Amino acid sequence: NAGVTQTPKFRILKIGQSMTLQCAQDMNHNYMYWYRQDPGMGLKLIYYSVGAGITDKGEVPNGYNVSRSTTEDFPLRLELAAPSQTSVYFCASSRRAGQGHYGYTFGSGTRLTVV
């Protein structure tokens, strides 16, 4: 099925470890995003990309890195995991038409716990 695929679904990391959250979409969307969701805080934008080779910081980028080598893939890297990065991470993609924004398609999320 077409959509946004995130892996893994769950992960437990020790403090200081690193990992990459994978995100892929097969809808040929130019725009891709990474959000984190914490209870009662809504969704906060970490990084976004408007196309292959172009990325930019969102609201909460510290401790994370991204790359966008292809239109389909947008991995999120945590270099030195900290307890504050315990969260649920959602990847999303979108396209934009001339008359407006069609909204996001979300992946199923990655629940990350840092201990």
Add this chain to the structure above:
Amino acid sequence: AQSVSQHNHHVILSEAASLELGCNYSYGGTVNLFWYVQYPGQHLQLLLKYFSGDPLVKGIKGFEAEFIKSKFSFNLRKPSVQWSDTAEYFCAVNAGSGAGSYQLTFGKGTKLSVIP
């Protein structure tokens, strides 16, 4: 910068009660507005969206929302809720044009609990 306020953190209703969840945004120009729903343990799914035209927008599962430009509001409504509507609801806004306007800004969400 855009911001979105959802005034109710947690709403508890009995089945068949009517629902209205408030959403206000702070951008003065052209906007696209969205409501997303997140069922327990799942990702966000689009309920409905407003681009232009009729300010009363109908979405899936019997939900509707009304865009009132003068009040900067986009409230979500449903005449009769069901237990299966128990979820968290997020309002989101996108500025209609300009640099960076492809991002959505989300409210903090409203949890809805429907009691059978």
